[in-house]
Amino acid sequence: MLSYTIIYNPASGHAKGPTAAEVLKAKLEHRQRLVTMKPTKNADDAREFAARAHSDVVVAVGGDGTINQVVAGLAPRQQPPILGILPEGTVNNLAKVLHIPLLLPLAIKNILEAKPQPLDIAQVNDRYMVSTLTLGVLANAALSVTQKEKRHFGPIIYLLKGFKVLAQHQHWQLQLDSAHRQWKKDTQFLLVTMTNSVGGFTNAVPDAAPDDGHLHVFIAPKLTWWRSLLAIPYFITGNFQKLPGMTYFKTEQLTIHAPKTLQSRVDGDPSAKTPLKLAVIADHIQVLAPPLK
Secondary structure, three states: EEEEEEEOOOOOOOOHHHHHHHHHHHHHHHHHOOEEOOOOOOOOHHHHHHHHOOOOOOEEOOOHHHHHHHHHHOOOOOOOEEEEEEEEEOOOOHHOOOOOOHHHHHHHHHHHHHOEEOOOOOEOHHHHHHHHEEEEHHHHHHOOOOHHHHHHOOOOHHHHHHHHHHHHOOOEEEEEEEOOOOOEEEEEEEEEEEEOOOOOOOOOOOOOOOOOOOOEEEEEHHHHHHHHHHHHHHOOOOOOHOOOOEEEEEEOOOEEEOOOOOEEOOEEEHHHHHHHEEEEEEEEEEEEEEOOO
């Protein structure tokens, strides 16, 4: 008999996590599956529950932050359970990348019927990443977004906050080192993504795939006030890769240094501080999703 651990965040997205988790539980039990329910109360609960889960499948019910915490619990395990995703967050970036339906009945159908697919993750210092890491303007803007604002405005609030922070013309000197290049310059923001989607914009990095074994790195130029205004359409459309002066490269490992301590934001939540060391972990996590190719 297949067994499932359902981990859900009651505060994720529009607080529909508990209802979605109960519906999934009923569907699984109808199919004679063994189900363990694990609602989170504290920040580290999802990671701890996933690390200790004795089940075939661990389902993350929530947004990208909840998925990140579940993966953080699965990743150190030698043979981790299969990951299932029931998207109930605000942006649901990873679910969109994996073509997991956002409608509850179809998302449950995916968990019941989909086959495991490979999912690359990355280690960031002593933490993990499944989708994106930001430093600078993007991270500062996201850090200023409250849970209430996320629920009320949805993904658009990140753009609004981003424009406000961009107008302050903040910039930081960063040094990036990978196996094949070194980059040192003033920048307004750094973005590292493992997928083709950033902030829900699924056309942001056309060449990226969640199982391609690479970190996709974007370093923005230092923008004047006028160039900041000209940059707005690139962000609205998700085509910031085409922003004039943008540096882009891909790598399997990356180190990031800054003269002063900066806090990154990983998968939507505050995370490790500089210096940062990133490394791709391929072929370790399997996720229930439609075939990627």
